[in-house]
Amino acid sequence: MLNSWVVMPTCLPTVLRRCHACASERFRPNGKFRVNANHKLLDAWLLVLCSACGETAKLTVLERMHVRSVRPELLDRMHDNDPGLAAELLQDPVVRRRNRIALDWGNAWRLDTGGTDHLDREVIDVSVRFAARIPVRPMRLIADGCGLSRSEVERLISEGKLVSAARLSGKLSGDFTFILKR
Numbered sequence: 001m002l003n004s005w006v007v008m009p010t011c012l013p014t015v016l017r018r019c020h021a022c023a024s025e026r027f028r029p030n031g032k033f034r035v036n037a038n039h040k041l042l043d044a045w046l047l048v049l050c051s052a053c054g055e056t057a058k059l060t061v062l063e064r065m066h067v068r069s070v071r072p073e074l075l076d077r078m079h080d081n082d083p084g085l086a087a088e089l090l091q092d093p094v095v096r097r098r099n100r101i102a103l104d105w106g107n108a109w110r111l112d113t114g115g116t117d118h119l120d121r122e123v124i125d126v127s128v129r130f131a132a133r134i135p136v137r138p139m140r141l142i143a144d145g146c147g148l149s150r151s152e153v154e155r156l157i158s159e160g161k162l163v164s165a166a167r168l169s170g171k172l173s174g175d176f177t178f179i180l181k182r
Contacts, residue, residue, distance in 0.1 A: 003124060005145055006112045008131045012087055013103040015048050017057065024052035026104070029090060031083035034058065035075070040067050044078055046089055059099045061089055091133050105134045113145045124180040135171040138164070138178070146180065156180065 015027040027048035036043045042065045045058035061078075062070065077085040089095050090103060109132075128141060142162065143153045156162035166176035 003126045004114060005126055005128045005141070006131055007109055007128065007134055007136060007141065008112055009087065009105075009109050009134060011108050012083070013090060013105045013108045013134075014051070015059070015090070016102040016104055017048075017100065019050040019053065019055055019057065021055040022050060022053040024050050026051040027057055029086055031086040032081045033061070033078040033086075035078050037067070041065065042067055042070055042075075046086055046095075059089075059095065059101065061095060087132065105136070109134045109136070111141055111144055122182055124182075125177070126180070127175070127177045129175045130173055133173040135173045137170070138166065138168045138172050138176065142168070142178065142180070 012029045012031065015029055016025055017027055018025050019027070028051055029046065029048045032047045034045045034047055042062055043060075044062040044065075046061055048057050048059060049055070050057065074085075096102070124146070126145070128138070139150055139153045139157075142148070143150045146153075148156075153162065157168060161181045162168070162178060164176060164178035166172060166178075168178070
């Protein structure tokens with residue numbers, strides 16, 4: 001029987017970028033946008049607050065875009081300060097590269113295993129799905145989901161009792177499956 005686990009975000013990730021006011025490197029996004037119109041050209045930013053001093057920084061979302069080239073629903077979502085849009089934009093590689101930022105997902109996600117009934121089985125077949133592109137170590141997910149230590153997970157991998165088509169060392173942010181034989 002295939003078990004389905006889901007890695008879900010619990011809040012917006014911390015933005016890693018240097019603050020020009022206090023030299024801190026951590027900003028918390030609050031999901032607010034600023035949109036500015038200059039004649040028929042639009043600029044839009046996602047606002048983030050420095051965790052240390054509270055200074056506001058702007059992450060460029062749109063730059064000198066003609067009003068007619070911006071989808072009306074996108075503009076409405078920005079005007080409504082849609083937190084879902086903020087999450088989507090923070091995960092967009094183009095936005096991250098343009099603003100030279102990285103994301104810290106520590107304490108911003110949880111693993112939903114659907115219960116503990118799988119823990120006593122001899123063979124566990126699990127499909128792990130990511131609700132957002134959250135980079136997580138698969139070994140940590142397996143350890144947390146199965147109630148094991150990471151060293152036990154490493155031992156199971158070396159003994160061939162834990163197998164996956166995905167690389168279990170390093171970090172993943174995409175769906176994968178694994179089989180654990182006890």
